Amino acid sequence: MAGRMQPVLAGVVAALVGFASSFTVVLAGLRAVGATEAQAASGLLVLCVASGLCAGWLGLRHRIPMSVAWSTPGAALLVATGPVPGGWPVAVGAFLVSGLLIVAAGLFPALGRAVAAIPKPIAAAMLAGVLLPLCTAPVRALVDVPMLAAPVLLSWLVLHRFARRWAVPGALVVAVGAIVLSTPAGGGSGGLRPVIEVTAPQWSLPALVGVALPLFLVTMAAQNVPGTAVLVGYGYRPPLGSALRTTGLASIVTAPAGGHAVNLAAITAALAAGPDAHPDPDRRWIASVTNGVGLALLGLGAGAVTTLVGWAPPVLIEAVAGLALLGALATALTSALVDPAAREAAVVTLVVTASGVSLAGIGGAFWGLLAGVLLYLLFPRPTPLAAPAPATSVDHEVGR
Template sequence: MAGRLQPVLAGVVTALVGFASSFTVVLAGLRAVGADPAQAASGLLALCVASGACAVWLGLRHRLPLAIAWSTPGAALLVATGPVPGGWPAAVGAFLLTGALIVAAGLIPALGRAVAAIPAPIAAAMLAGVLLPLCTAPVRALVEVPRLAGPVVLVWLLLHRFARRWAVPGALAVAVGAIALTTTGPARLDAAPVIALTAPTWTLPAIVGLALPLFLVTMAAQNVPGTAVLAGFGYRAPLGSALRVTGLATALGAPAGAHAVNLAAITAALAAGPDAHPDPDRRWIASVTAGIGLALLGLGAGVATALVLLSPPVLVEAVAGLALLAALAGAVSAAVAEPYAREAAVVTLVVTASGVSLLGIGGAFWGLVAGCLMLLLFHRRPTIPVAVPTPADPDDRPARTVRQMGPSGLQT
């Protein structure tokens, strides 16, 4: 009986950790690009349901532990980008286009190769530039609201040392407690699920400044590391199938506010590792359970949004920043790993993190352009591509190798 329950319990943990560790980033990102509270809650619900449905479908179809999540770096990109010309409807249009591009990457190998042509240090530096402003929020919170932020950071430090996977959920729990203790007057928490549909519109600045960077960040910072985590445990991910399914889910969820659905990277190891089940052929149960759990957690998106609205904005950003510190460390390390591209990567990081907007297009796009130009002007060495695997055959049939090993500290 214990053996049968083990993957189910692992799936529950995966869903809880995945939701609690980054839903604040999602809400902050959706609000930054123009969503009102109801639209942000709708977006969070749509992401949970879409991710859960994809995890269940892919897990049952391929019998592999294919954990699915929203794009946390993509949500950080929304925070860095801010309002786009055309407002929230234009952002929704960008989400829909992102989903279409992900589907196209699963159908057209040439598109995957085009993404792979972006030098790896430049892509990593763009991600680092997107994450950096949000990761400074804990410092700002300690200065602006020390009584609230101090216990949050302290709990995060202690749990990060002794129970790392629970560090961000623990910090979030302390933040919720602090909000409850400091809120004056009755607080209204809407428990009912909220679906707020928005008709998409398309503007050139939103397409270039939001949709394209969101697609690139989701591919480079989620789908590629997600396949790497699975490979570390001896699985070959059916990437083409995963891209088609998650891209379609993104496009369908976009009118409700879903920005991007993809392979999980950080929480993938919880479902694919030996803690999920000693038998690798039984670990798919954990990812399916995680999908069901995430969809159910989405029903509380209204409550989560209301709690966030009750707190000082910098405190919510602080929890989000703590959740992204590991991803920032990995991105910076990858950006400066190659000496030939180090200066170009730093230029990319600085321009992206500056938050500049030119012609209505945000800093992530201009950081990518600046880094590539810097590399082209000052270095003749061939660029090193991002390793974006493509399906080996039209049937996209997955295979699992005999070896079983775990990634050593792999984080995104």
């Protein structure tokens, strides 16, 4: 009985951790590009349900633990982008085009190879530049609302030391308590029932270049590719084309209701694909399906959590989101700076992206990527030195 329940419990834990650790990033991103409270709640709801349906379909069809989630780095990109000229309908149009590009990558492998051809340090630096402003929010919150932020940061530190997986969910619980205690009786308003608000998409060239294209690139580079790598690392051969077509179609369908991107999970993928889910790799797909069911059910509370978030100072919610993204920022920085030959180009990419500069209505993520790629191509990279003489035993010890 315990063996049968093990993948189910692993899927429940993955759903709880995945939702609690990053839903604040989604809400912050949707509101940053113009969504109202109701539209943001609608976006969170459809993202949860679509992710759950995709995980269930892919798991049952391929018998592989292919966990699906929303694009957390994509939501961070929306925070960094800020208000879009033309408002929320134009942002919705950008979400839809990003979904079309993901489907195209699943139909035409050449497009996926073109994305993979972007130098890894440049792609990682763009992601780091997107994440950096949001990851500074805990510091700003500690200065602006110290009585609310200090308990949140302290709980995160303690849990990060002793129960790392639960550090962000624990900090979120403390933040919720602080919000409730600091909100006057009867304060706040908003519907608690799950409601879907559909917006007719509109399009503009700046939004396509500054939102849709970077959203597609970030989702591919920071979600779909790492999510595939996690599965390969556990001995699976995931059908990436099928996953891209499925999640891209889900992104298209959910875009009018506020969903920015659905993709393979990268952060919580190991919870369903690893040995903790089940000793038998052929049984772990149950964990990903359960994860999907749990995430879809959690989405029914999108209205309630959005209302609660609406009571809080925006910087406090951004602080919780920033805590959730510190690990992703560390990984991105490491990947961006690991190659000395591409280090300057990566730093330029990071600086331009993090600056938040907007030119011709196009945000910094695109300009950072463009500047980094140009610098990478224009400036010659050092030629590798000749192979050194065979190392002595001492050399082997030093380099181990």
